[in-house]
Amino acid sequence: MKAGLIQQAYAGEKAKTVAETVAKIEEAAEKGADLVVLQELHQSHYFCITEDTEHFALAQSFEEDVRFWGEIARKSGVVLVTSLFEQRAPGLYHNTAVVFEKDGSVAGKYRKMHIPDDPGFYEKFYFTPGDMGFEPIDTSVGRLGVLICWDQWYPEAARLMALNGADMLIYPTAIGWFDEDSEAEKARQLDAWITIQRSHAVANGIPVISVNRVGKEYDPSGQLDGIRFWGNSFVCGWQGEMLFRGSVHEASADVVEIDMQRVAEVRNIWPFLRDRRIDSYKKLTKRYIFKP
């Protein structure tokens, strides 16, 4: 199975950005990609950098966007993982990955379950948490455990996707640095981000595809300077081994081969699923247990 990863910078407006994405999907398809993964909210700037009701307008084209990307998937002949801003009803919005089959039909969607909220990442203002659970999406290239960005910090999400039969985990994401942070802090953040996602591969015997944006985007409110998205889109294999790691600054369309036959080999030597203490995990549904 060949996976294409499209890492790009926001081009200043939707039409130009989408045109670049389409060109990169075609490039990946020409390189033999069966599956193409786009970054989080790839049609726009990362508008969650500030809270502004005007940005809800970006979600109104959701149905139109779905038709558009379905057509692109069909034309390119790839399974396509998109990341869109979904207006479900006026005043009710989701951060939604829509997955298309090679014929352009909708294979399924996933609504981001874990919603962050930090300075510069005001997602709780824009997105209501997903209500569709951790359900993989069946496609012609496998059963896809699609999750989104903040979900990547949660072992529970990865585990539930694996228990639900996912063949791989896929994370469209938008994460970066504040320029004012120290180099040491930046290094810790990037390394932690790669480590936690590789750990999901290790714990579950499952490959991981993570696609992040590049470029600096400024805070229009002036409250913050902005976010420098750190790229580093990557693929790791069934044991968490790095198969591909993208650039920190450059846009790219890379195609990485994943050996889908490795699953049994790895899970048979590392039979972690065999020994889970499911009789003792009940309190994982608690917010916190300790009472000092």
Add this chain to the structure above:
Amino acid sequence: MKAGLIQQAYAGEKAKTVAETVAKIEEAAEKGADLVVLQELHQSHYFCITEDTEHFALAQSFEEDVRFWGEIARKSGVVLVTSLFEQRAPGLYHNTAVVFEKDGSVAGKYRKMHIPDDPGFYEKFYFTPGDMGFEPIDTSVGRLGVLICWDQWYPEAARLMALNGADMLIYPTAIGWFDEDSEAEKARQLDAWITIQRSHAVANGIPVISVNRVGKEYDPSGQLDGIRFWGNSFVCGWQGEMLFRGSVHEASADVVEIDMQRVAEVRNIWPFLRDRRIDSYKKLTKRYIFKP
């Protein structure tokens, strides 16, 4: 807080091995350690390399061992994490970490919850799975989330310890390579082992101390060649950043400082515990969910 990590090879018999351990605990105490962590089953060879009922005799001294290590903790003035073979009743055995306070009293114990069983690691023959859950142990140096070896591959165990108020995770362990494996496979295994444990630090905002043995131990049954324990005892901080990494082959008594004030700083910028979807985690208590 200064943590001492005692990494050593089996010296061929219990008395000599224990004497070396005691000398190393004293060395760590002299270097200022408040806490000393020993490797898994540090009194003996890794007897689980083969299934032999004669090895159950090693567990009969459990009460005597507890008294002995309590006295060592008192003499050295450190909180001491030991890893012992516990006979609970004839024919009923546990892989048990006993933690001692600086005054030599027993602070608490943890019985290994996840029990492996692979060629050369026949632990299901020797140890019944722990029945005390994932309960941290309160000591004068903090609330210790003590887990053992195979537990390290389970994000659920780390999470439950964190939700139960653990201040750090501690893994006595015994893991190594088969010489006949390829260098690439060995590298993947060691890297995965470090990655999964660092990920527990990241996911929970908690430091991790892992102590592994060194040296090659042969399979007396001749079925396998043996295990080359890979050392690499390490400490990582609240963001998963490596603070210390030990040698692959050498015995050592290293002391590493952990800044216990970092917890709030890290968890406030990475508020992962805030956003867990506890309403959607119920199926983590299932063995498997997907029905093809």
